[in-house]
Each structure stands twice: as C-alpha cells, then as structure tokens.
Amino acid sequence: MKRSRLHIATIAGAVALVGATGVSAQADLDDLEMAHVAVVASNIDIAYARIALDKSSNPEIRAFAETMIRDHSAVNEGVAALADKLGVTAKDNALSRQLLAGAEEIEAELRSLEGRAFDRRYAENEAAYHRTVNGVVADAFIPNIENAEVKAAFEAALEVFLVHQEHAEKLAAMAESWR
C-alpha cells in the first residue's frame, strides 16, 4: 500500500485545533493509518459530545451533541465493517496519538466551563474542529487514498461531516447571542 506524504501545514492545522503543538515533520500515512486517524477524530468528537450532554441544558446544544454521537458512531461502524470486509486493521500512528493528546486539553477546558460559557465554547470548537478536520480529509486524505472502497468510504463520511460543519457553524453563530 503506498504511503502518502501529507504536507505539514495541513496536518498542523488539525493538530493545533485540538491543542497539540510541536508538529515539525511531514507525516507519511497509508490508507490504514488515515482510516485510524478518521476513527480517532470521530471518537474525539463523540467524547466532546458526551461532555456536552453532561454539562449543557441548552436544547440546541444537546440535540447537536446527540447527532454527533449517533453519526460518528455510525461512521465508525462503517469503517469497522469495511476493514472486516477487506481483512485489514486500521493502524495506530503518530498523528492519531497527537490528535488524542490535543483533545485531552480541549476536554479539560470544556469540563472547566459552565452554563452559557460552556455552550459557546462547545459550539465554537465544533465549528472549528469540523472545518479543520474536513479540510484535512478533503485536501490531504482523499486525494492520496489508494484503495477505491476506502476512498468511497471517506467521501461518504465527508458528506456527513460537511453537514455537521454547516450545522455547527450555525450553532456557533447562535451562541454569540448567549452572553
């Protein structure tokens, strides 16, 4: 399986979003590593959503968080089913680990907030997170995926995540008035 060289500017954007720093080299990822990054990114968003359900009483925030859990879980199940079909396993890699480390910082920040301050930060982070991860998937991952079925799965997932992004951006705009 070929390894795709992903430009640091793109990866750094994704990593910086979740709080990690110090990415200073190009990342070579094959299809299975990109699949792992996608699953990790979904799991991170599910973790954010669970915090939102714990902390927020805002119905818009709660509905969005429930959709994030529902959709990202479905996408991850789709990835697992495809991996089973292909007889492969998504591979852990440095970018996945960096994403997880960065997400811990965001999770800590979210847990420290209450009320409208939490709702605003959650909405803002969701908009930024989807905007950046979608950019990575569209511009760095999909053009470099070798397996046609894996590429199709990423393209289908991106359709979902772009709708999430649009929804999150509307939520973030609404949140501006929650002061």
Added chain:
Amino acid sequence: MRSLAIPSALSLVLAFGAVGAGRGTGPRTHAVEIRGLAFAPAALDIAVGDTVVFTNHDLVPHTVTESDEAPDRARERFDSGSLSRGAETRFIADEPGEVTFFCAYHPSMTGVIRPR
C-alpha cells in the same frame, strides 16, 4: 390527511399493492431516496391517496419529520422516528395540501409533498 409509519417488511408488501392499483386510476406509490444527506426528489407533487416511500441509503440515521407549520391540523404530526441505513417509511396523504418535512437529526435536510 392521514399518515402512517409502517415497518419495512410490511410496507414492501403494501407498496406492491399500491403499485398494482396504480396501473389503473388508483393510488400510486412514489419513491423518495435519502442519499448524501438530502431528500431526492426534495419536492413531489402527488395525487390524494398516493403513497410516498422514503428509503435511507446513507450510512447515518435520518428521520422524516413533518414541520410543525400547520398546528391546526386534525391528524397527528408525521414522524418516522429513526431510520437506519436501508430502512424505509411510508406516508399516505388522503387530503390535498402541502406537507413540509425535514430530518430531525440534520435540519438542513428539507422537502415538501404536495397532494392535489
């Protein structure tokens, strides 16, 4: 106007019945695909008594939920509940009007049925 949500196995049988009736002047069955987080077609003109079958082809669940824009209607608001991949729901209109609907999980997904 009357709407029904029927489990997919039963709805398949009923759909064939409706198609059969549609060969003459009776009610017809129309398909709306949920694909790529959109209803296709998003607007549908039908005859009173026709059936619309919505099928979810997406990886993620969706709903077909009637917009709450006609609070004075006598019938119950139509709501399919969660439709996982491959699941379907059916809507039967028995009076003219305009029925707008959306996905409760993804509110940017909207559509309209116009029974005449």
